[in-house]
Amino acid sequence: MLRVGEQVRHALSEVLSRGDVHDEALSSTPISVTEVRMSPDLRHATVFVKPLLGGDEEAILTALKRNVRYLRGEVSRRVNMKYSASLKFRADESFDEGGHIDSLLRTAKVARDLEGREED
Template sequence: MNKEPQEKSVRTLRVGEQVRHILSEVLQRGDVHDETLASHMVSITEVRMSPDLRHATVFVKPLLGRDEEAVLKALRTNTAYLQREVAHRIKMKYAAKLKFLADESFDEGSHIDALLRKPEVARDLDGE
């Protein structure tokens, strides 16, 4: 019973959710002493773990979509502290390296929704 390479294991998904909860809690409590992070509400939308659990890609979206680049820069500056927090709270053999990326899924969803609302597309979808 071989798994396809892109199929996620239950353990990978579980650890990703644990990392997401920890990062959300740390940012919400204001444990990171950074002016940019203190002035912005940041949503951790998803964490994708590598199969060996050594790397975590963290997708973030500032609420209201403001200053996305500044927030990403602040998170990347404080990566070492956030990695220590995650490693301290999750007992694993290796501490996962965090990589922060902007979550574009909301923008893509809005774009698709706008396309579907166009009159010419709606006419095609309704079957003329």
């Protein structure tokens, strides 16, 4: 599942970076495909994307859903699988969560707790 997910991720990244999709929302904003999770039967793929340079996530997700048939066809041409996996696009929230955790770790209370442990 992991190997196929990575192959699908690379195929989608290549299609989106080359600008093969003729959609204004997708061609105007660079998009990072951060992860692809495949179902155990390899028929369904959840694709996590993040628009770069502060792009509008909702507009990008809408454009990807509009062009899902084309993207599915391109993935099936580039990745040799028995079935063409259906694609479901989701916004990747892991960067936001990481930033939130980082900001929590930089608070004064955490710094004070860490300083107290070093004295022990």
